[in-house]
Amino acid sequence: xxxxxxDNAVASRWPHRLALAxxxxxxxxxWVGGLVTTQDAGMxxxxxxxxxxYNLFLYPWQTWFYGPFDVFIEHGHRLLxxxxxxxxxxxxVGLWRxxxxxxxxxxxxxxxxxxxxxxxxxxxxxLLNERTLAMIHGSFGPAFFCLIAGxxxxxxxxxxxxxxATTSAATGRVQRLAVLTSLLAYAQLFVGxxxxxxxxxxxxxxxxxxxWFHIGLAAVLVWHAVLLVVAVGKAGVPxxxxxxxxxxxxxLAVQPVLGVMTWVFNYGWPIWTERFGWSAAHTIHAQGLYExxxxxxxxxxxxxIVATALVVSLRAWRWLAPVTRSSGAVHHGxxxxxxxAERDARExxxxxxxxxxxxxxMEVAR
Amino acid sequence: MSNLHAPxxxxxxxxxxxxxxxxxxxxxxDAARFRLNMDGRDPTFASYxxxxxxxxxxxxxxxxxxxxxxxxxxxxxxxxxxxxLLTAGFGTPDEPFAPxxxxxxxxxxxxxxxxxxxxxxGQQHGLYRKHCAHCHGISGDGAGPTALFLNPxxxxxxxxxxxxxxxxxxxxxxRADLERTIREGLAGTAxxxxxxxxxxxxxxxIEYVIYLSIRGETETLLNAAFEGEELEPIDLKADAAKQQExxxxxAERLKSEAAxxxxxxxxxxxxxxxxxxxxxxxxxxxxxTAEWQASVERGRVLFRDSKTANCIKxxxxxxxxxxxxxxxxxxxxxxxxxxTKPEIALWExxxxxxxxxxxxxxxxxxxxxxADLYRRxxxxxxxxxxxxxxxxxxxxxxxxDIVNYVLSLPYEASGEAKPTQPSVAQxx
Numbered sequence: 001x002x003x004x005x006x007d008n009a010v011a012s013r014w015p016h017r018l019a020l021a022x023x024x025x026x027x028x029x030x031w032v033g034g035l036v037t038t039q040d041a042g043m044x045x046x047x048x049x050x051x052x053x054y055n056l057f058l059y060p061w062q063t064w065f066y067g068p069f070d071v072f073i074e075h076g077h078r079l080l081x082x083x084x085x086x087x088x089x090x091x092x093v094g095l096w097r098x099x100x101x102x103x104x105x106x107x108x109x110x111x112x113x114x115x116x117x118x119x120x121x122x123x124x125x126x127l128l129n130e131r132t133l134a135m136i137h138g139s140f141g142p143a144f145f146c147l148i149a150g151x152x153x154x155x156x157x158x159x160x161x162x163x164x165a166t167t168s169a170a171t172g173r174v175q176r177l178a179v180l181t182s183l184l185a186y187a188q189l190f191v192g193x194x195x196x197x198x199x200x201x202x203x204x205x206x207x208x209x210x211x212w213f214h215i216g217l218a219a220v221l222v223w224h225a226v227l228l229v230v231a232v233g234k235a236g237v238p239x240x241x242x243x244x245x246x247x248x249x250x251x252l253a254v255q256p257v258l259g260v261m262t263w264v265f266n267y268g269w270p271i272w273t274e275r276f277g278w279s280a281a282h283t284i285h286a287q288g289l290y291e292x293x294x295x296x297x298x299x300x301x302x303x304x305i306v307a308t309a310l311v312v313s314l315r316a317w318r319w320l321a322p323v324t325r326s327s328g329a330v331h332h333g334x335x336x337x338x339x340x341a342e343r344d345a346r347e348x349x350x351x352x353x354x355x356x357x358x359x360x361x362m363e364v365a366r
Numbered sequence: 367m368s369n370l371h372a373p374x375x376x377x378x379x380x381x382x383x384x385x386x387x388x389x390x391x392x393x394x395x396d397a398a399r400f401r402l403n404m405d406g407r408d409p410t411f412a413s414y415x416x417x418x419x420x421x422x423x424x425x426x427x428x429x430x431x432x433x434x435x436x437x438x439x440x441x442x443x444x445x446x447x448x449x450x451l452l453t454a455g456f457g458t459p460d461e462p463f464a465p466x467x468x469x470x471x472x473x474x475x476x477x478x479x480x481x482x483x484x485x486x487x488g489q490q491h492g493l494y495r496k497h498c499a500h501c502h503g504i505s506g507d508g509a510g511p512t513a514l515f516l517n518p519x520x521x522x523x524x525x526x527x528x529x530x531x532x533x534x535x536x537x538x539x540x541r542a543d544l545e546r547t548i549r550e551g552l553a554g555t556a557x558x559x560x561x562x563x564x565x566x567x568x569x570x571x572i573e574y575v576i577y578l579s580i581r582g583e584t585e586t587l588l589n590a591a592f593e594g595e596e597l598e599p600i601d602l603k604a605d606a607a608k609q610q611e612x613x614x615x616x617a618e619r620l621k622s623e624a625a626x627x628x629x630x631x632x633x634x635x636x637x638x639x640x641x642x643x644x645x646x647x648x649x650x651x652x653x654x655t656a657e658w659q660a661s662v663e664r665g666r667v668l669f670r671d672s673k674t675a676n677c678i679k680x681x682x683x684x685x686x687x688x689x690x691x692x693x694x695x696x697x698x699x700x701x702x703x704x705x706t707k708p709e710i711a712l713w714e715x716x717x718x719x720x721x722x723x724x725x726x727x728x729x730x731x732x733x734x735x736x737a738d739l740y741r742r743x744x745x746x747x748x749x750x751x752x753x754x755x756x757x758x759x760x761x762x763x764x765x766x767d768i769v770n771y772v773l774s775l776p777y778e779a780s781g782e783a784k785p786t787q788p789s790v791a792q793x794x
Contacts, residue, residue, distance in 0.1 A: 040496045043483045052487060068488040129481050198511045200499045201399070204714060207511030267556040271517040274554060274721070280729045283551045284558035286497060 012098030041070035135197035170235035478574035506578030524582025530732035534637035645763030665771025728776035
C-alpha cells in the first residue's frame, strides 16, 4: 500500500486527525471524571453550567488553581469536558465535510449528540444531586470514549483502502470472540460503575452480591481475552489485529491487580493476612494521593480495556474474512470490510448504549 | 450465513447481560431514611409458620397462622410508632434534630448530615455520607453496603459502646477518643485515617456519631420497653383526647431516655483514666538497663498470672494471640446464634468471631504510646472480652510493667518465650 493509493481512497485526512485529537482529549477526561468520583467531588460546585456563579470559562483561575482540591478537580473536569465538546464539534464538521461514507458522516453527529447528552447528564447529576445519574454519567463517558476510538479506527486511511482482508478457518472465531470480549468488558465496566455509586441505603447483601458479580465477570472477561489471543495466534492474523489483541491481554493482566489494590486501599487486606506485620500495620488513608491514583487508574483502565477490545473487534471485522460454510469460498475482503464493518459499528453502538437508556428510563419511571 | 448471524445474537445476549447489571445497581436510589433496629427480630414471624407446619392437628395449624397474622399486624403498629417517635425526637438523616438538653451542636450535625453538597467553596455538607455511611450505614448501624466484606464489622453505634476509650469501665468515650480513631484510623481494619480533614469537619463527624449513638440507644430502649410491655402502643380505638395523652406520654418517655443517654456522654470526661504517675519505669529507649529489664520481667510475671492480669488466657503464653480456649465474640456478635436459619434471618450480619491480638506485631489499635497501652490495660477494650484490669492491678507500677513487657515483645523472638523467673516473681 503506497501513500498515493491511500490518498486516492481517502478524501481528507482531517477527520482522522480530529478523531484522534478528540480521543486523546477524552481519555484524560475519563481519568479526571474518575478522580471526581474517587474524591466524591461531584458536588463540590453547586451550580451548573456556571461555577459558583461564574461562566465556566471565566471562573478566576487563581481561585480554581489554589482553591480547595475538590473544586479544583470538579471545575477542571468541566473545563476538560468543554474542550472535548469543542473538539467533537470540529470532528463532526470534519467528518461531514471530509468523509465520503454516509454512515460515518452521521456517526460524527451521533458523537456530538452523545457528548451533549453526557454533559447534560453531568449537569443533571449536580442540579439534582442524584447518585444514580452520577453512575449513568460515569458509564456513558467510557461509551463515548469508545465511540470516538471507533471513529479513529474507521477514519484511518488504511481502513478505507482496497487492501483485502486475510482469511483462514479461525478468523470467524476471532471476530466472534473480539465482539464478545468488547461487550463483556463494557458490562464489567457498568457493574463497576454501579459498585462505585452503590446506594448508601443498599443492604450489605446487595453490596456483596454486586461485588461478587464484578469479580466473577472479571474472571469471565480475562478468560475470553485469553481465548481471543489464542485464536489470534492460531488464525495468523495481521499485526493490525494481533497487536491490539495482545495489548488487551496486557491490560487485562494489569487490571485485576489494580482491582485488588483498589479493594485494599478502600477496605484493607483480607483478615487471613492479619498474621503478617505488613497487613496488621496497614492503615488506609482516606482519599490519599497514592490511594486515589490507584483507584482511579482501575476505573480508567476499564475504559481503556473496552476501547481496546472495540478496536480489536472493528479491525477483526475489517481485516479478517471468515470462510463461508456453503461453498468454502471466501468473501472479498475489501467489499465485506467496507460495508459490514460499518453495520457492525452501528450495532455495537446500539448494544452499548441501550442498556443505559433502559436503566435510565426505569429510574425516571420509579 | 448462520456464521454471520451469530455475532448479532451475541450482541443481544450481552446487551441483556449489561441491562441485568444495571438492574442490580440501579435498584435503590438514595432514600435518606433511618433503618429500624430489627436485630434479632423477625417481622414476618416465620417461626409461627414453622409451628403451623409442624402442628399435629389442622385446628392447631390454623390457630398458629391466625396468631401470626395478629402478631404481624401488631408489629407493624409498633414499628410505625417507633418511627414516629424517633422522627419527632431526632429528625431525619437529611434534617437531624436534637432537643437542646442533649447538648448536641445542631450546626455541626447539619454539616455532617444530608447528601454530599457544597454551597460555598471549601464548605462541604453531607460529611457523614461522604466518609462514613458506606460502611457504618445511614443509621449508624454498622450495616452499610460494604459491611459484609469487612472483618471486623464496622462499628454499630446504636449500643453506645466504643472500643477504644480513655474513660473508665462502662463509660462513653470522650470526643478526643473519637477524634483519635477518626484521625489515626485503625490499623489492619477498614477504618481509614482521616488525618487530612480540617478540624471543623472532624468535629462535625464526631457530633453526628454521638447523635446517631444517642438515637440508636434510645431506639433500643424504646423497643425493650414495648417488648416488656412497660410501654403500650397508642390505642387507635380510643378517643382523640386519650390518644393525644398517650402520644404525649410516649414522647416524654423518649425525651427522658435520650437525655439520660446524653448525660452519660457529658459525664465521660470526668472519668478519664490518668495513668499512675508514681513508679513510672524507663521504657524502650532505655532498653538494656537493669531497671528496664526488671520492669519487663515483672510485667512478664503479671502477664502470665492467672489471678491478676491473666493476659495469657487469650493472648497466650507466647503473646501471639493463641491463648486457645473458647471462641471469643464481642458484644455486637454475642447475641447472634451460631447458625441462623436462612428462612429466619434475624440479623443483617452473621456472627463474627474475634481474635485476640498478636502482641508481637507491635500494632496496637488503641494507640501505641505507653499511656495508650496503660489505658487499654486499665479500662480494657469496651464491648470485647478484653477486661478492665485496673481494679486488680492496684499496686503502683504494675500496669506500667505490663506495658513495658508488651512493648518489648516485638523485639523478642517468639521462640524466646522465657519461663517466669522465680526471683522476679517474688519481687514487689
